[in-house]
Amino acid sequence: MTRQEIEQEVKNILHREFEIENPGMDDNLREVYGFDSIDAIELLLEIENFLGSELSQEEKKQAMEIRTINHICEYIEKIAQTRAAAPAT
């Protein structure tokens, strides 16, 4: 999964589920788009669907640091690399 593919899918999710059009990669999601705690939980479900695997409680806690789309992409990239290194049994 390339960074470009991740970015495209994140933009698709933001458009489809959150009605966010043409977002800036470093926009603060809360300040610019009113992204709140409910949206964060919905986003994690979408990320799980995208990755095709469940996020651990620890991974979900790490997501609380996310503020921008670039953060989301970095988060997915990191998880995907972890999964690739140690495939789920």
Added chain:
Amino acid sequence: MERRVVITAASAITPIGHGKDSIVQSLQNGVSGIKPLREEALLSRFIHSKVYGTVDYPINYEFQRQHRKTMAPCSYYACQVAKEVLEESGLAPEFITSGKLGVAFGSIHGSPITQWNIYRSFFEAKDNKALQTISAVDYLKSMVHTTAVNITKMFGITGRVVSSCTACTTSSQSIGYGYEAVKFGMQDAMLCGGADEYDTITVAVFDNLLACSTAFNDDPQRTPRPFDKARDGLVVAEGAGAVMLEEYEFAKKRGANILAEIIGFACNNNGGDMILPNLNGISNTLKLGLENAQINAEAIDLVSAHATATKMGDIIEAQAIANVFGNHPYVVGLKSYLGHTMAACGSIETILSLYMMQEGFIAPTLNLEEVDERCAMINHVQKMIRHPVNIMAIQNFAFGGVNTILFVRKFA
């Protein structure tokens, strides 16, 4: 401290129209909002009653996603009438968010449509993916006070929240408790009402209790038939109603358009059977209402009866009206137009009565062709009359033995 409480705005979404003009037109032309029950591939095919008071016209919602995400259909109705009432009231944005305005709003059990989907996930669960089909917002959409808090969220209202969920007295209690909050100085204004969405679970429940109308499945507009000899039960319906209540001096000072005054409210319980209507309990409600409003029964011009068109309910209500109010006030059963809008019925029937008071007419009870002799001791309205209404009573009764009455006076 007791303060006067006035109504400064009202709005309703009902099976006979949305907003005053269309509703008044329907009342004056004998238009029924009862339609065939919609198939939902679950229970509807097994339900004997095939009629429903249906909102079948488009509503132009303009809610942003940040609000829509926690809203089920009942909250769409609730927020729409709340929005219209806030606009009509002309209250300033800084007052709306000041904490001096509260909300009293409810539905009978949150959002059944959302609950269906949650239960579907439970019953169809095969692996841990099933948990993901329950959304983070499903609880917020379906909790019992979902209508009230979607309203506070959408409009930034920070005052007290009351969310009655007493079945058919939900929104009459909303208005009553809102009235008391303003009357006793706890809030300067209260946005009050109730809403319920299209829901076949409620139809199934009443169907099993043999309380639903089944004899007019092929001719829906001929039912329900409050007080009529051929009545055969209630018709479940959907809708929403909201009113803005304000402290009189505050409303006067800001130049609000005062529509009417609430002069009394009473609520009690039968203290016994959960379902059967109770003559003593209801008679006591009416007496408590008179005491609270400090009026004599002779002063009442119009009674909006609960009148669901069940066999026993209508007889007991007619007896209670005759015993306490006599045969002077005109009596109308507005569910004959709407069906039983459940949580919304108290507020919707208050609003329809308010429209009649404003326009100087009394609509007849629809389908009341031959009065049941056991209900004949009161002053039924069987054709539209032009008549001034100065004081009116709005009566509602609920499962669990809860009874309410509101008294509204024309503002002069």
